[in-house]
Amino acid sequence: xxxxxxxxxxxxxEEFFPQDYADLETRVADCLTMVDGLDAxxxxxVSKGNTILLTGTVATLEEVDRAEQAARSVEGxxxxxxxxxxx
Numbered sequence: 001x002x003x004x005x006x007x008x009x010x011x012x013x014e015e016f017f018p019q020d021y022a023d024l025e026t027r028v029a030d031c032l033t034m035v036d037g038l039d040a041x042x043x044x045x046v047s048k049g050n051t052i053l054l055t056g057t058v059a060t061l062e063e064v065d066r067a068e069q070a071a072r073s074v075e076g077x078x079x080x081x082x083x084x085x086x087x
Contacts, residue, residue, distance in 0.1 A: 028052050028074050038066045043084060045071070050078040061086045 025047035032040035043056040052071050058064055068082045 024076050028071050031070050031074050035066050035070045038063050052077050053081045055083045057085050057087045
């Protein structure tokens, strides 16, 4: 099978998010793994620009707060949407 090189009519498409935000999600997730007293194994981190969405479950309400505080501490994060629940 032969694939043709992509061509664009007019300007090339822009990246949806600037490259600076590409690793923000990873940096926040890595930060959550380092927090004492937080089991973030069931927490999902999604970045939309510089807004971070946290979802999933943790054991206590204190862990919910720790996760949000840790995510806020990462450079480049402007807003946190915290949908983590305690079970």
